[in-house]
Amino acid sequence: MKNINILLFCILLFSSSCEDKLDVSSPSSFNSDYIFSNTTDAKKALLGVYSLFGHDAYTSRMSCVWMQNTDVEAMQPAANPDGSRRDVWSLQGGLLTGFKDIYSAWQNNYLAIDRANQCIEGIKSSSIADDPDMKMLLGEAYCLRAYRYFLLCNFWGDVPYFTEAAKAGMQLDVPKTDKNIIYSGCIQDLVNCEADMYFADEFADGIERMNREFALGLIARLALFRAGYGMTKEGIMKRADDYLDVMGNDSLAVTYTDMNGTVKTARTYKEYYQLASDYCQKLMALKDRELNPDFETVFKNQSTFQKPVNDDVLYEVAFLASNGGDVGWCIGTTVNSSSKGSTTIQVNLTPTYYFSFDDKDKRRDVTVSKIYYESDNDQFVSAITGLATGKWNRLDLPIDPGSSSSKGTGINWPLMRYSDVLLMLAEAENELNDGPNALAKEALARVRRRAFDAEYHPSKVDDYIANLNSKEEFFEAIVDERAWEFGGECLRKFDLVRWNIYGKKIVETKRALDNMGKAAWNLDVSNPEVTQYINYADRLYFQKKNGEVIFLNTKYDPDEVPEKIVDVTELEEPGNEDAYAQQNWTINLYKVDEDMGIFESADYTVRCWRGYTDDTGLSAVPYLLPIPSTIVGNSIYLNNEGYGHVFSAN
Structure with missing residues (x-):
């Protein structure tokens, strides 16, 4: 707010x-x-x-x-x-x-x-x-x-x-x-000015204005994008080193002084990884902080207009209460009707993402909402293809915007959290050392420790990280960890682009959705890619007490299917105290009509990534938006030629 x-x-x-x-x-x-x-x-x-x-x-x-x-x-x-x-x-x-x-x-x-x-x-x-x-x-x-x-x-x-x-x-x-020249120029600007900025605890507006810790983190983020891949005019994903004169063009260079007083110049992608590492370490040296021990509180703070400094959030876009911001309207837990208004959710999370979490990871049920609200105190189970982001909920608002309210919740939008800095450091150090060093491992461990109760740290943190021995294994762990940590915060798309694995992840997701659905229908179960999902819940069973959903199972099939199953509208009627309702779950991830001979991907899987048709996942994803026709029509220079644009629906 x-x-x-x-x-x-x-x-x-x-x-x-x-x-x-x-x-x-x-x-x-x-x-x-x-x-x-x-x-x-x-x-x-x-x-x-x-x-x-x-x-x-x-x-x-x-x-x-x-x-x-x-x-x-x-x-x-x-x-x-x-x-x-x-x-x-x-x-x-x-x-x-x-x-x-x-x-x-x-x-x-x-x-x-x-x-x-x-x-x-x-x-x-x-x-x-x-x-x-x-x-x-x-x-x-x-x-x-x-x-x-x-x-x-x-x-x-x-x-x-x-x-x-x-x-x-x-x-x-x-x-x-070229985008890489722009990245370099912006990084140099920030390098030149960040030392003159205030930390969030040094001025009245705190994390609601861009501050020094955000500037240091933004330098690191931009450096990783400058080091990474992007779409070229030829429609190919390349690093700057692959097609630009990074050694001869000073517009592609950034000069800075590290914490030891050493003057460095970044030109190559490796040197930009070093720049990212140096600025993550600089922030940690100047203003380290422990992650908030309660992951849920980080986001509850935003929904309740709390703005702690020296905490997880480095900077969040500030909105006026009841007069700005769409958090809790187009993104957040679904609320169809309530005393505090309603949502029109336009951001969901994939079923495969929900299932990717470790069963003991506390972030899962904070991040992924399997329920929606029909009113203030009346919950229902969401469709498996309608999983909303649970991090924000308009029902938590400390003000009463009214039952007719929708947009303009006043909930702030986080642009950077400290866990991002830790994971950027881990990624950069892994790249620079051709594998994880102690610094990279400890940075990853700091993020994972919060995700699990202390009793699971030996297995879920210490052993997990100790077994990441190669550069490739650690990179995959970073890719996973950023997904689990930042789900719903909408960092993923740009990350996949700079890593050049967007197509790969689309193909993996579609294949997993199909295989989960096949397992639910007992199809192709001799295939090990299907068999791994054989115990995943084809249906969820639940009760309701005072309007609150109480799940019998959330990820796997229950040990026993309940004897008494009624329609969800009958759950709280007299005599149904021990009854359950059911919601189709993974069975909805594959389309089957045996009478019609239909065995095919669900509509969700077909539609979501329709514009990407490469089953190998190796080609570039057409992720860029076109320059508006009004702008192009008034320009002698600008057009939409190349850059992977596809101007036909077929």
Whole structure:
């Protein structure tokens, strides 16, 4: 919940009149010298950049709804492309050149970047530029700009790159800049300014504004993306080293000083892994903290408007209570009707993700909600293809937004947690040492220790990590751990891209869904890939007490099927105290009609990743969005040629 007032000043300062070509907003004629002559007005100007997080283009679309479909987050689209956000889910975004939501998101990012550029220029030219508060504001402006370019590069690939504010007569129609140059430039900016920023516990707004710990973590995140893979114009996934002159082009380099005072320059992908490791370690040296011992509390804090510093969350996008944010509306536990409003869930989690958790992992039942609310105190069991994100629940709101409320819950959206820093460090050290060293193993262990009760640490943490001996094994463990730790936080899509395993994970997920369904129907059970799921629950059995669902089984078939099974609507009627209702579970993951001779994948499996047709999983996934047709039509440089775009539904 945002405790910073976004004033009318921001609107006056940053008008939204349109320029040609890229159509970014022009700078205001308001006197910049006056605005940045004092920290009070300079902060108000910066809040104009933050305020754009409150637009629908970010609050639902870019933050979470478009961050599907992966092996973790996935929402079933319509039977055929329908020209909506659902075509992004099915990896058919190339069809959406005229989709207004994509245009709005493009504009939202570039308007935020231009506002950040105005702040950067105003602060740097200010007569009080050396004031500590002004230096903090400058660092925030660079962070905001870097994060917006992060979104642009991941959603659109190579994009126009502006480091100056728009001015009268300035050429705004410019060619694309390679994403790796943009990453490098943003990292260098943050390297140059992070030391002048405040930690969250050093200023009043804490984790609701971008702070030094977030800046250090963002440097590491951007470094891993600079080291990783991305879509090239040829539609092929490559690292910068594979096709750019990383040794000869200084725009691809970042120079920094590590904690030992050694000056380093990162150019190659390995050197960017080193940069990521160095900045993770720098944050740990300067501001280490224990992970909150209760995983559920991390997210309950957000739903109840608690904002602890020196805790898990480094920075979260701040929204006004009952007047901003879609967390608890389009993402979170499903609430069909309640005294605190309802949801329209547009982010779900895959069945295979639910089953991937260790049975003792406490994160599973926090992250994956198998139930939904028909009213405040009346729970029902979700369909297996409708598993929602349990981390946020509008029923936890400490305010009463009313039964007709929907969007605008005021629940903040986490952009980075400390466990992310630990896992980025583990990943980087594994890459740098061709296998896990002690530092990498301990970083992974710190995340896993919270996931399991202490009695399971010897087996689930110590032995588990001790058995990860090779670089490949440890990398796979990091891939898994990031899934279990961040499910529903919508980091997965971009991670799969930079690792270049998106296609592989799609194929694995579809195959597992089919095999779980076959096992439920006792089909092909001699196949070991099917047999491994033979004990998975084909149906769930449950009771209800005072409206609360009580499961007999959640993952496996019960030892005995209940004798008395009634319709769920009859569960709490007199005489049914010992009765159970049932919900189809893995049996719904395969379509079988013996009379019709139908034995095939469920609609869910067919539709979710429809735009990716390579059964080997080796080719690039068409994950990029097209540049809006309005933008392309007004440009002599920009087009959607290449980049893996598919403009036909067939």
